[in-house]
Structures are given as structure tokens and as C-alpha cells.
Amino acid sequence: xKLRYITCSDPREHNSIKSIIELSQKRRAEIAVQCHPSKMxxxxxxxxxxxxxLHDAMGLHHxxxxxxxxxxxxxxxxxxxxxxxxxxxxxxIKKPNNIPLIKRxxxxxxxxxxxxxxxxxxxxxxxxxxxxxxxxxxxxKTKDAIxxxxxxxxxxxxxxxxxxxxxxxxxxxxxxxxxEHPMGYSGGLSPDNIVGNLRKxxxxxxxxxxxxxxxxxxxxxxxxxxxxxxxTDLARAYINRANQWQKQH
Numbered sequence: 001x002k003l004r005y006i007t008c009s010d011p012r013e014h015n016s017i018k019s020i021i022e023l024s025q026k027r028r029a030e031i032a033v034q035c036h037p038s039k040m041x042x043x044x045x046x047x048x049x050x051x052x053x054l055h056d057a058m059g060l061h062h063x064x065x066x067x068x069x070x071x072x073x074x075x076x077x078x079x080x081x082x083x084x085x086x087x088x089x090x091x092x093i094k095k096p097n098n099i100p101l102i103k104r105x106x107x108x109x110x111x112x113x114x115x116x117x118x119x120x121x122x123x124x125x126x127x128x129x130x131x132x133x134x135x136x137x138x139x140x141k142t143k144d145a146i147x148x149x150x151x152x153x154x155x156x157x158x159x160x161x162x163x164x165x166x167x168x169x170x171x172x173x174x175x176x177x178x179x180e181h182p183m184g185y186s187g188g189l190s191p192d193n194i195v196g197n198l199r200k201x202x203x204x205x206x207x208x209x210x211x212x213x214x215x216x217x218x219x220x221x222x223x224x225x226x227x228x229x230x231x232t233d234l235a236r237a238y239i240n241r242a243n244q245w246q247k248q249h
Contacts, residue, residue, distance in 0.1 A: 100131060
């Protein structure tokens with residue numbers, strides 16, 4: 001099994017740009033920013049922080065950036081085939097070598113979005129931005145919509161989260177759903193359990209290439225914070241241990 005990316009999800013404006021850039025330079029690291037209209041609309045602190053991150057990333061030879069699109073922004077793209085202007089601005093940014101700065105775009109479909117998917121309209125979006133990789137979560141609420149998209153011949157990738165966003169790793173991971181669609185794995189991954197889970201994932205994927213995505217267990221809380229937030233030290237340990245596993249295989 002080969003790791004394409006070791007994805008660190010949900011850094012926010014409390015993280016310094018410098019610390020995120022440093023993290024992004026580690027081998028196979030991918031920085032994935034959650035894009036929710038309630039937090040990332042123009043003028044909001046997270047929006048301004050993300051634009052600063054994009055500005056600083058332009059000068060880097062190597063960086064893997066992704067965005068995970070949520071709520072009505074994801075609905076607009078999946079059900080209406082309409083890319084919100086703010087998202088369009090971001091995904092059209094290209095580096096001097098004409099490579100998109102944001103390489104991967106994950107559309108997180110709610111049950112309502114999945115039930116109202118417009119395959120033809122969404123295929124148009126995927127085709128217009130065919131030089132970027134689009135990812136859809138694969139779970140009970142989305143699998144019917146994914147099957148429709150698959151039958152349409154669209155090109156996309158899948159992320160399997162065994163716990164449906166509850167941060168729990170399964171005893172046995174999902175086999176790749178479709179041979180022609182790359183697959184990633186998420187669900188309760190942490191610095192402490194990433195090696196054991198990569199062993200389990202390898203048992204079901206064999207020689208396939210995958211990526212792993214951690215979010216909830218890369219967060220910590222201090223006395224001065226109301227909730228747990230992305231911790232670059234935890235993310236660094238997670239990346240290092242995943243890379244060490246890969247080196248041994």
C-alpha cells in the first residue's frame with residue numbers, strides 16, 4: 001500500500017500561518033481547510049486568514065492544499081451545479097507554473113444534498129475543473145448519490161469515514177468501492193493509532209494507493225479555550241508516524 005497524502009484537516013485562524021506552512025512542507029502532508037459559509041464568508045476572520053495562507057503558499061515550490069466544502073456551498077455545487085463565487089475565486093488560483101494552488105476539493109454532502117444531487121450539473125463542474133481532484137465522502141447517506149455519479153462516468157475520488165464523522169476507527173476498514181476511483185480513509189485517526197490503522201487498511205486495499213485524513217484527534221484544548229482546536233504538534237506527530245510506517249513498507 002502506498003500513501004498519497006497524509007491529510008491534516010481543519011486548521012483555523014488561531015493557527016499561525018507560519019506554523020501551517022512549516023507543517024505543509026513535511027513529506028506527503030496535505031493541509032485541508034474546512035469551508036463553511038457561517039465561518040468563511042468574505043470579511044470573516046477565517047476567510048482573511050485563509051486568503052493570507054493562499055498568498056504565502058504561492059511562493060512555495062511544494063505544498064498540498066485542499067478545501068472541504070460544507071452546507072449550502074456544497075448543496076449549490078452538487079444539486080445545482082453552481083460554484084459559489086467565493087469558492088470559484090479560490091479554485092481558479094494558479095501558481096506561476098500554471099498548476100492549481102488548491103489541488104483537491106472535497107464536497108461534504110448532507111443527507112439533503114445527497115438526496116437532491118443533480119448528476120448532469122455536477123458532472124459539468126467536475127469537467128470544468130478536471131485538472132483538480134474532487135472528493136466525496138462515502139457513507140450510508142451518500143452511497144446512492146455516489147452510485148449515480150459513478151454510473152455517469154464522472155471522474156472523482158472517495159473518502160471512507162467508518163464512523164460518519166464521530167471519530168471512531170473500525171475494527172475492519174472498507175474495501176475500495178470502485179477500482180477506477182481513488183480512495184481515502186478517515187475516522188478516529190490519531191498520532192497514537194495511525195500505524196495500527198494503516199496496517200488494518202493495508203489488509204483490505206492490498207497494493208492500492210490511498211490517503212489518510214485526520215481531524216478530531218488532531219485537536220487539543222487549553223484552559224484559555226472554549227473548545228479543542230487544531231494542534232500543529234499533534235499533526236506533526238501524526239504525519240511523522242504515518243511517514244515512518246510508509247518508509248518501513
